[in-house]
Amino acid sequence: MTIQEATYPGGVITQEQTSTRRDITRSSQYSKSSQDRFARKLGWFSIGLGAAEIMIPGTLGKMIGVRNHRRLMRSMGLREIAAGVGLLSQNRPADWMWTRVGGDMLDLALLGAAFSSDRSRKAPLAVATAAVAGITVLDMLCTRQLAQAIYKDVHVLESIGVNRPVEECYRFWRDFERLPGFMHHLESVRETQNGRSHWVAKAPAGMKIEWDAELTQDIPNQRIAWRSLEDAVIQSAGHVQFDRAPGGRGSIIRVSIHYKPPAGEIGAMVAKVFGEEPSMQVKQDLRKFKQMLETGEIPTTKGQPSGREALQTSTTRNGGRL
Amino acid sequence: MKANCWFGTEDLRVVDVPDPKILNPRDAIIKVTSTAICGSDLHLYDGYIPTMQKGDILGHEFMGEVVELGSAVKNLRVGDRVVVPFPIACGSCFACERQMYSLCENSNPNAWMAEKMWGHSPAGLFGYSHLVGGYAGGQAQYVRVPFADIGPLKVPDGLSDEQVLFLSDILPTGYMAAENCSITPGDTIAVWGCGPVGLFAIKSAFLLGAERVIAIDRIPERLRLAREKAGAETIDYEEQDVRDTLNEMTGGRGPDACIDAVGMEAHMPGPLYAYDRIKQALMLETDRPMALRQAIMACRNGGILSVPGVYGGFLDKFPFGSIMNRSITVKTGQTHAHRYMKPLLERIQNGEIDPTFIITHRLPLEEAPNAYKMFRDKQDECVKVVLKPHDGVSGNGSPRYAGM
Numbered sequence: 001m002t003i004q005e006a007t008y009p010g011g012v013i014t015q016e017q018t019s020t021r022r023d024i025t026r027s028s029q030y031s032k033s034s035q036d037r038f039a040r041k042l043g044w045f046s047i048g049l050g051a052a053e054i055m056i057p058g059t060l061g062k063m064i065g066v067r068n069h070r071r072l073m074r075s076m077g078l079r080e081i082a083a084g085v086g087l088l089s090q091n092r093p094a095d096w097m098w099t100r101v102g103g104d105m106l107d108l109a110l111l112g113a114a115f116s117s118d119r120s121r122k123a124p125l126a127v128a129t130a131a132v133a134g135i136t137v138l139d140m141l142c143t144r145q146l147a148q149a150i151y152k153d154v155h156v157l158e159s160i161g162v163n164r165p166v167e168e169c170y171r172f173w174r175d176f177e178r179l180p181g182f183m184h185h186l187e188s189v190r191e192t193q194n195g196r197s198h199w200v201a202k203a204p205a206g207m208k209i210e211w212d213a214e215l216t217q218d219i220p221n222q223r224i225a226w227r228s229l230e231d232a233v234i235q236s237a238g239h240v241q242f243d244r245a246p247g248g249r250g251s252i253i254r255v256s257i258h259y260k261p262p263a264g265e266i267g268a269m270v271a272k273v274f275g276e277e278p279s280m281q282v283k284q285d286l287r288k289f290k291q292m293l294e295t296g297e298i299p300t301t302k303g304q305p306s307g308r309e310a311l312q313t314s315t316t317r318n319g320g321r322l
Numbered sequence: 323m324k325a326n327c328w329f330g331t332e333d334l335r336v337v338d339v340p341d342p343k344i345l346n347p348r349d350a351i352i353k354v355t356s357t358a359i360c361g362s363d364l365h366l367y368d369g370y371i372p373t374m375q376k377g378d379i380l381g382h383e384f385m386g387e388v389v390e391l392g393s394a395v396k397n398l399r400v401g402d403r404v405v406v407p408f409p410i411a412c413g414s415c416f417a418c419e420r421q422m423y424s425l426c427e428n429s430n431p432n433a434w435m436a437e438k439m440w441g442h443s444p445a446g447l448f449g450y451s452h453l454v455g456g457y458a459g460g461q462a463q464y465v466r467v468p469f470a471d472i473g474p475l476k477v478p479d480g481l482s483d484e485q486v487l488f489l490s491d492i493l494p495t496g497y498m499a500a501e502n503c504s505i506t507p508g509d510t511i512a513v514w515g516c517g518p519v520g521l522f523a524i525k526s527a528f529l530l531g532a533e534r535v536i537a538i539d540r541i542p543e544r545l546r547l548a549r550e551k552a553g554a555e556t557i558d559y560e561e562q563d564v565r566d567t568l569n570e571m572t573g574g575r576g577p578d579a580c581i582d583a584v585g586m587e588a589h590m591p592g593p594l595y596a597y598d599r600i601k602q603a604l605m606l607e608t609d610r611p612m613a614l615r616q617a618i619m620a621c622r623n624g625g626i627l628s629v630p631g632v633y634g635g636f637l638d639k640f641p642f643g644s645i646m647n648r649s650i651t652v653k654t655g656q657t658h659a660h661r662y663m664k665p666l667l668e669r670i671q672n673g674e675i676d677p678t679f680i681i682t683h684r685l686p687l688e689e690a691p692n693a694y695k696m697f698r699d700k701q702d703e704c705v706k707v708v709l710k711p712h713d714g715v716s717g718n719g720s721p722r723y724a725g726m
């Protein structure tokens with residue numbers, strides 16, 4: 001699961017690239033999708049079918065043309081119900097969809113076995129097999145789409161003008177340990193050796209995500225690129241391009257960051273770290289980078305007074321209102 | 323300390339709030355000795371500027387004494403008397419380098435908000451909604467001033483607070499409005515609105531060489547000030563048709579430049595006023611631009627429209643065709659106050675301008691809510707209110723800066 005870093009011509013951003021960026025940004029947003037809703041419907045279908053298999057295995061057996069397999073039918077009912085409950089109660093229906101796909105395969109195998117038995121009636125068996133095959137296709141489609149919907153990549157391109165020479169911008173950025181000073185989601189970056197570094201990102205509820213990365217490109221005053229190591233828990237890559245702005249207007253910094261969240265718990269955490277609008281967060285980070293370089297501080301109003309505390313306690317009202 | 327806080331439309335309260343603290347190395351804390359209510363504060367009072375939050379401290383015209391400095395401020399000392407410009411500017415970005423201080427690229431921590439509303443973000447301003455930073459304002463006993471090494475101007479001994487207080491906003495604003503008219507000998511300038519900014523624009527237009535200045539308003543005492551203290555000819559728009567009169571006065575050509583010193587809450591007689599008033603109340607337009615429309619239509623071909631009046635968002639029935647077809651230049655913007663403070667201080671010292679003539683009321687800070695209402699309703703011939711945050715208060719109002 002290595003990601004290839006997207007590369008762009010170093011020059012001016014064209015209209016085409018701008019629109020591409022928008023598409024990428026939009027597609028990286030995670031939302032409760034129609035696939036989710038469909039998975040839920042399949043969950044209820046599982047529970048209904050499972051209940052029927054447990055309660056009326058004989059009738060059901062007659063319907064599909066097999067007899068005297070009540071115990072097998074009941075155990076398959078239990079499996080159906082377990083898959084249904086899993087689909088409905090979990091935040092990650094994709095994992096549970098695999099149990100449905102697995103179940104479908106088992107059903108098809110058993111139906112295949114029934115065909116070779118001379119005690120079974122072939123016509124209803126064929127209808128049942130066709131129905132299960134249809135459901136298998138639906139299950140597989142839904143599973144694939146779910147997996148893509150949840151673990152979508154975060155891919156952001158942003159740029160900012162900084163009224164300082166490229167040399168200074170490059171130097172500041174190249175000191176990776178300073179990145180958390182302006183990158184909202186990072187807690188620390190520690191340079192280890194051989195161009196490798198250890199990254200720690202803040203995740204919700206005091207959790208942390210950690211991974212190791214290596215420099216893939218370091219052209220002084222032009223470009224820095226990095227990529228997470230093969231065994232890193234989160235696959236990420238990024239580059240920052242430093243271009244001299246025309247007419248002595250400092251530098252233009254272009255950043256591309258690409259995270260490929262893994263499946264499961266960590267994938268969900270990564271999605272939360274980047275929130276609904278990853279491109280806006282990166283833009284905010286770049287603004288802070290600019291503020292640090294141009295002004296030496298990050299302007300803030302956090303910690304300033306307001307009358308909001310007075311709202312909680314009693315207030316002295318003026319203006320003839322009391 | 324005590325501060326005048328916004329709690330909703332027409333709901334201001336002077337309440338006890340925590341003292342400000344140094345938050346960044348380039349901050350300073352100022353003990354406010356004088357602060358004023360600006361006409362643009364009335365837009366907040368009337369609830370027309372979005373992104374205000376309950377408890378926000380108002381005020382962007384203030385001056386006082388430095389009581390604390392961040393580690394990186396080297397050009398000021400504790401005890402210095404300073405007047406503070408209303409835009410917050412870093413002094414080193416692309417805009418600041420070009421002296422466009424009200425467009426500082428770094429001082430608005432909520433730049434993303436402004437970008438959504440206006441496309442790009444201007445500078446942060448004191449006490450003027452979260453769209454422009456949400457900075458606590460100066461209608462308080464103390465105020466934190468970011469980038470204090472760039473904005474505050476030291477006041478020379480021998481000048482009173484009232485002589486220099488308006489360097490914080492309205493004097494530079496009136497001056498920039500006139501400067502934007504690129505006045506050449508023989509020019510006639512028309513000024514809509516004879517509030518403090520309009521009055522200073524008239525004075526400045528004469529200082530910059532205008533032949534005639536025609537002032538438009540309906541409040542008798544303001545028209546009188548425009549005539550007697552600023553030297554303008556006047557039109558009472560409730561008595562006379564403005565465009566006919568201006569045409570008649572300029573040989574049918576129209577004024578060379580028109581200044582809209584009214585802004586988003588204009589008033590005019592007639593049905594169009596009701597139209598805009600209703601649309602604004604229903605949030606179908608953010609501003610009611612009657613003065614602006616009239617100024618555009620009145621301006622001579624190839625003339626200049628200069629707009630110091632504040633507008634918030636989206637305007638209806640804006641006659642852009644008139645601007646395009648008649649080659650009118652539009653010049654506007656929040657004032658780049660830093661640019662004008664020093665030269666205007668010199669003009670005050672030389673006696674070329676005495677800004678105190680507009681002051682009609684001097685009140686303690688506690689009276690701020692009443693003063694806003696009086697100023698908005700133009701009661702008691704109110705033109706300009708100066709508030710004294712430490713008058714009528716026992717002690718100096720702050721445990722933190724006790725003994726200062």
